[in-house]
Amino acid sequence: MVMCLDIDGCSHENQQNERFCTQCGIPMMGTFLQSRYQIRTLNSKDRTTVIFNAIDRQTGKEVTIRVLRPRRTTHEEREDFLQDAELALSFSNTMHEAGSICVTDYGEDGTVAFLVKAVMDAQSTERARLSVHMDENIYTPNSPALTGVPLWSAAPEPVTPIPTNTRTASSKWLISGDHAYEQGHYEEALTAYEKALEREGISVEAWSGKGAVLLHLGRLDESLLAYNHALSLQPNDPDLWISRANALHELRQFDEEMYCYEQAVTLDPSYVFAWTGRGMTLVELGRHQEALQAFDKALLLDPQQIVVWQAMGDTLFSLHRYDDALMAIDHALHIDSKNAALWDTKGNILRRQRKPAAALELHERATLLSPENALIWFDKANDLRDLKRHAEALVDYDHALALDPTLAGAWYNRGNVLVALHMFEEALASYTQALYYDDGLISAWYNKGSLLHELRRDQEALAAFDRALNLDPQHIAAWNNKGLAHFAQGHVEEALSAFNQATTHAPQEVDAWYNKAIALEKLGRQEDAAACQQWARSLEAKQATT
Secondary structure (H helix, E strand, O other): OEEOOOOOOOOOEEOOOOOEOOOOOOEOOOOEEOOOEEEEEEEEEOOOEEEEEEEEOOOOEEEEEEEEOOOOOOHHHHHHHHHHHHHHHHHHOOOOOOOOEEEEEEEEEOOEEEEEEEEOOHHHOOOOOOOOOOOHHHOOOOOOOEOOEOOOOOOOOOOOOOOHHHOOHHHHHHHHHHHHHHOOOHHHHHHHHHHHHHHOOOOHHHHHHHHHHHHHOOOHHHHHHHHHHHHHHOOOOHHHHHHHHHHHHHOOOHHHHHHHHHHHHHHOOOOHHHHHHHHHHHHHOOOHHHHHHHHHHHHHHOOOOHHHHHHHHHHHHHOOOHHHHHHHHHHHHHHOOOOHHHHHHHHHHHHHOOOHHHHHHHHHHHHHHOOOOHHHHHHHHHHHHHOOOHHHHHHHHHHHHHHOOOOHHHHHHHHHHHHHOOOHHHHHHHHHHHHHHOOOOHHHHHHHHHHHHHOOOHHHHHHHHHHHHHHOOOOHHHHHHHHHHHHHOOOHHHHHHHHHHHHHHOOOOHHHHHHHHHHHHHOOOHHHHHHHHHHHHHHHHHHHOO
């Protein structure tokens, strides 16, 4: 027997081979979501979600996975969660700041919906050092924030050069380390800082420089130790407290990280980036109201911070406060009206408010500002799809895929548009491409199976439905259509079995009861068929009055 990872809230004993807890439905330790993300430990939880530490076996890196609790959330909340995840992934793919925490994937597996967050590789972009007063480069203004995910930048504190005429051997090594750091030669910089410390072990600048380099190299525990040394020598420097917070954030030691922010704002209550960093981390911890208070404080001190306005907008969006989110994004746009990511974000919010025509205008503007951004073309195509302008949507999906052929969502939506245009073979090819890049896309397996059934290619349809049901055993429509595919092939017993699954998982599903009645009648079980038909009619009558 294996205990559920939610020890306080569930603690149910499950069989050894269970992938999900049979009582609360969350993944068990060791479960691979979509055969890729292995669940390790439970990180935190709230009423509707659970956060796990996991390993991405494709990359070997640690990731954080937010899972929607299947037994505590409604179908509408699940759809909202997945739409939020889609938007967050769209935002994340425009980010270029190393050390940022981004949404890298989302999807469904079995009864759970989930999103994946990971840290951008430090080597993916050159990082700027901060000035004494924390330059705005700690956050990238042109990088949009995520829905409920902080734009985190692990940046070191400043190093103050010693005047040339007083340079010692230690200071020469320190200057050499600074130069190598600025060039992105981190191993060389580390060697220089260590040489400086051999000659002057109490150099705050050398310890802080070493901490920054180690952070870039991913040697997080050593980085934290270096910052601790620096703070032991200069405990009243708020910049050092923020640098220590950066290392703690990467180590996921959030309580200690929050303590660093408290120390920084105690030393300097007007320290904008301390309030901002505090807000970003509170968002990640799901403490949205506290995060909004921190953002308010940061913006009161400096209302020109675009990233803070966008982070506030994203937080409000995650709370479904769409009008307030739009106001925050508008503030950011007032500061930088040529920021394509901001126009794209505003368009996505409007589409979420079911205003696709208004969203389309903004996405068109974003494509003019950033014509090589595949995700913006994808978002514009989604507006056209919602407006039923399918031929135009197809053109824009093709444009997005020409820029980035790995966009599984664009291949999938392209398939849906092709179905609407009655271009069925092309739609099948598009679904196949979507599944090539994301074989855990349940809706693509289901739509592919349904289309194959309509084309009377039922054996292929059954294979597609089975893939969908392997990912989500409670996918009612897939059970129902699997039954139809079996029935079309004359496999009546197998059809009845599938319809039984549909009615078991969704006893209010009228079509499944009617289909079950037809299968029973075909098998000569007239009384059972009549009972199913009577039950289906009673459900119809009940639903008609509600």
